[in-house]
Amino acid sequence: MTPLFDLAVIGSGVVGCAVFRESVLAGLDTLMIERAPDLLAGASKANSAILHTGFDSKPGSLEQRLIRAGHREYLAIHERLGLPLLKTGATLVAWNDQDLAQLDGIDAAARQNGVSLHRLDAEGVRRREPSLAPTACGGLVVDEESLIDPWSAPLAYAQQAVVNGGVFLRNSPVASGTYEDGAWTLRLEDRGEGEKTVRARVVVNCAGLQGDIVEAIARSSPFTIKPRKGQFIVYDKSAYGLISSVILPVPSPVTKGIVATRTVFGNLLVGPTAEPQDDRDVAALGRPQLESLKAAGERLLPSLARHDITATYAGLRPATEFSDYQIEALPDRGWITVGGIRSTGLSSALGIARHVRGLYEESFGRCRPLADPLWPRVPNLTEEFPRPGFQPDRDDIICHCESVTRAEIRAALSDSPLPAGCIGGLRRRTRCMMGRCQGFYCTRRVVELAAPYLPELATLGPGGAA
Amino acid sequence: MNHDVIIIGGGPAGLSAARHLLASGVRDVVVIERNPECGGLPRFCLHRGWGALDFGRLWRGPRYARALVEAAAGATFLTNCAVTALEPDGVVRVNTPGGPRTLRARAVLLATGIREMPRSARLIGGTRPWGVMNTGAFQEMVRFQTLPFRAPVIIGSELVAFSALETARHAGLRPVALLEENSSLSVPAIVGAAARLRYQVPVRTGCRLVEICGQDRVEAIIVEDNGARRRLRCDSIVLSGRFVPETALVDGRTILRDLDGTRGPVIDNFYRCTDPRIFAAGNVLRGVEHSGYVAHEGRSAAAAILRALRDDLPPSRPAIAVEGRNLRYVYPQRIVPSDGKTMLFGRSARGAGGDLVARDASGRELARRSVGRFAWPRLTLEIPTPDVETCDALILEREHSGQ
Ligand SMILES: Cc1cc2nc3c(=O)[nH]c(=O)nc-3n(C[C@H](O)[C@H](O)[C@H](O)COP(=O)(O)OP(=O)(O)OC[C@H]3O[C@@H](n4cnc5c(N)ncnc54)[C@H](O)[C@@H]3O)c2cc1C
Ligand SMILES: Cc1cc2nc3c(=O)[nH]c(=O)nc-3n(C[C@H](O)[C@H](O)[C@H](O)COP(=O)(O)OP(=O)(O)OC[C@H]3O[C@@H](n4cnc5c(N)ncnc54)[C@H](O)[C@@H]3O)c2cc1C
16 A cells, blocks of 8 residues: 555645645645656746735735745745845836826835835935936835745755655656545556556645646636746846846736846846746747847846846746635645645745645644754855855866856755756756856766766757657 | 966967967966866867967867967966956956965956857747757767767857867768858858758758747757748757857956957957956957967967066057947957057958948048958958047948948
């Protein structure tokens, strides 16, 4: 008989990772099931990396409450996990009279959300952000908006779960399930090794972009995922100093609009676009959108035109027909739904996890919190703290643009509670190939180091013999 | 400790400068190289032709790299050391295997080379699978036999694209095509024709890569082939050319960068940057030149450094600003008064005939010459070095015939 877990989480996006951690720390026997070779295969691999305050969320919404809770919890635990926090604050900028007219309303809503803003006139905006286009005519300052590392955070959550006894199953798409005698039997897609099943008393659906498909295992899904793509341009480190805070536009009802922000890695980021699409798996870049994004960035910050582009990427928001999160427990089905965490999940994940724990306790029973859990730290990837590449007796540097050493790459591949499962995972864990040369100088050496662990990098692909 | 000269970058430019400085009697030359070995880009280029101008040989790249290192024997080589910042007064911050260190020298030569523009800056659409790389990475993987691809498509038609074809042949690969988005090749048409014959590879102009397909690996590309969209199967993409100087150290604080022109450091007619102790040579100055030319530049910069060490260089201020018209860039970007002549270098925004003219701000012509129809994109014009008293700005203009 396969072991019976107290709880199984489906999906290791940032939300699933936070739920996984909370559940393990709550003393539950927990299993994480991820279909991909590594965590962060869906929405969570590409976002703006802002730890929001929720100042602009709908007052009284679940989303607003959980962003606040998630933000607070992040502040409380980030140091113990080795996670960065760059308190840049944000400047919401009005570019015309229409924008200006909306500032009072935004300010009032923020106050209802428990976030106090302060007002800037045109001169105040100029003084705070002198590189902005001179047409900026006023704005609001949000002090607590901050920047974090969007990949190390979920990794740290999942890693803490694993070292405290959680089980992480990769390459395991959940295909179907049955609920009998108070337990779920989940069938994992057959990948040529015969059918596998896992069992758990309670299942939490954190499948993000596949949320409604996975939901159909338990019931006809009350929501439909409507993916919304966001494309980004990352500028060279030379552009980092152009702004000091997150530059937000006055939001429209559908999107937060195009933002310019620093990253904790020392770059400057412009994006995202908001493009509805049907495909849930592929976030393709588009030249026309990138061109208009570039133009939009240069309208905000005219001198951006003189800086090099380091990277372009795109992510998909798991939006639904509803504006709020879709979180609910089904007490008689052993199921908790966590769906539609569309554009604020990085900020709210820890809050969602707390909320899910509450739902679990209400519907399924008491937890037995671990008395003295381990707090494994993730490697630091930011320039805020010392990096291994600058320490005495450092190993050889393999990636020069980001000063990544051989030892860091080796550790991410093998010597870690959750080693990298694909080249993207290796890049996210170490920043190799993510700098200004994008692999011009380091690809070969990275491949040599990685091939023993990720053989597909060094062998011909399926279509390779064409 | 104060060294005579610190050279940053152990490629053809830096090593040729070291060779010349040592031969001229400078004792204390330090070459700082971030890789485990010196030699620069040639280390990974297996085709022949290296060393023709500076060693009178036609070596493969790795042999040439070795010869450059041997010729610079006597220098102190700090390999595995990356320079992280340049500061005034010859201060150089270095990340060594033993931790960060600060070195100082009477003169510093920046010779950090170039790389090719990545996929991102080209704003190419589509997915981001494994198998999209620059020629540099492609050649290095072939050199070390770690290349897991069979059927690359080569993008671009600068010389380096043809070097990629040669590399592919060496590795026994059959490139799917070589695609140039402009209506003509960046090299003379004869090179394209020869490549078609030699490599049996379709060479297409007016054909632009718009989208990359494939989730984990490259499976195909979508191109706009003279207006029509087509899908082309391939398992990898080599993005060649569109060179970018490696200017991480040229951050606008200690020395200025020519952001609207070369995108390399601003230099004067003595290869001197805007800080008078810092010099620059080689491909860090601008988009690509071949190794022989770069080696020659290394020697010229070394000659200027020798004069600086003897306090024999004209002061770096005041200087005349040089501006280009109808040119992608021009350098030196500043001219300091001195005896003799000054060579101006430019690169054309478009090809074909016409004249290259230097004028001062008042419009007075200082020099003119006609440019051949098949001129190499590099344009040069020698002028009598102007005097700051009578000339406060200099304009190098490409006059197209029939204009
Ligand atoms: C452009 C953009 C910008 C954003 N900016 C920010 C920001 O600045 N701040 C912020 O807080 N938030 C931001 N977000 C939102 C945030 O990224 C999302 O809310 C969050 O990533 C949602 O995570 P998730 O865990 O719910 O889903 P996902 O990340 O999609 O995770 C779902 C996981 O489930 C797995 N899975 C799916 N089906 C199965 C199955 N059958 N079996 C096993 N596993 C399965 C998937 O492989 C995936 O790993 C942004 C989002 C986008 C797209
Ligand atoms: C893909 C490719 C193919 C080419 N093929 C040819 C060819 O076939 N024939 C030809 O003649 N030319 C070729 N070239 C041109 C080539 O740039 C020159 O031949 C020559 O290598 C330029 O010499 P360099 O010294 O300026 O730069 P490089 O050879 O690039 O040397 C620069 C050195 O500086 C080091 N460096 C950089 N930054 C730092 C730092 N911060 N600290 C310490 N060290 C640093 C680098 O590691 C490198 O070793 C090619 C170029 C490319 C990109």
